[in-house]
Amino acid sequence: MPCDADSDQANLEVYLDVLSEISHVGSNYIDGNHTIIVGDPNTEMTRRNSLHTIALEEYMKDGGLLLYFSCVDDEGLFTYINEFISSNLN
Numbered sequence: 001m002p003c004d005a006d007s008d009q010a011n012l013e014v015y016l017d018v019l020s021e022i023s024h025v026g027s028n029y030i031d032g033n034h035t036i037i038v039g040d041p042n043t044e045m046t047r048r049n050s051l052h053t054i055a056l057e058e059y060m061k062d063g064g065l066l067l068y069f070s071c072v073d074d075e076g077l078f079t080y081i082n083e084f085i086s087s088n089l090n
Contacts, residue, residue, distance in 0.1 A: 001015060001018055001039075001040065001041060001042035001043075001052075002014045002015055002018075002042065003042060004042055004043045004044070004047070004050050004051075004052045004053075005050070005051050005052065006047075006049050006050060006051060007051070008051070009051075011051070012051040012052070012055060015042075015051070015052050015055055016055055019055065019056070019059045022037060023059075023063070037065070041056050043056060045057075045067065
C-alpha cells in the first residue's frame with residue numbers, strides 16, 4: 001500500500017487499485033463464508049481527513065468487513081510509528 005496522504009489524488013488511485021485487487025482475488029478464488037485479510041492498510045483509522053482512511057472505511061462498509069481492533073480491546077496495535085508522520089497526525 002502506498003503511504004498515507006491527505007490530498008494526493010494519484011496516491012489515492014494506487015490505494016484504490018490495491019483494494020480492487022483484493023476484491024478481485026476474494027471474488028474469484030475464495031470459496032467460503034469467512035475471509036480474513038491480513039496486512040498493513042498503511043493508514044491510521046483515527047485520521048478523519050486521510051484519503052486512505054476514508055477509502056478503507058468505504059471499502060469495508062461495502063464489503064461488510066470489520067477491523068480486528070474494532071472487535072477486541074487491544075492497546076498494543078502499533079508495531080512501528082514514523083516519528084515525522086506521528087508528529088503531523090490530524
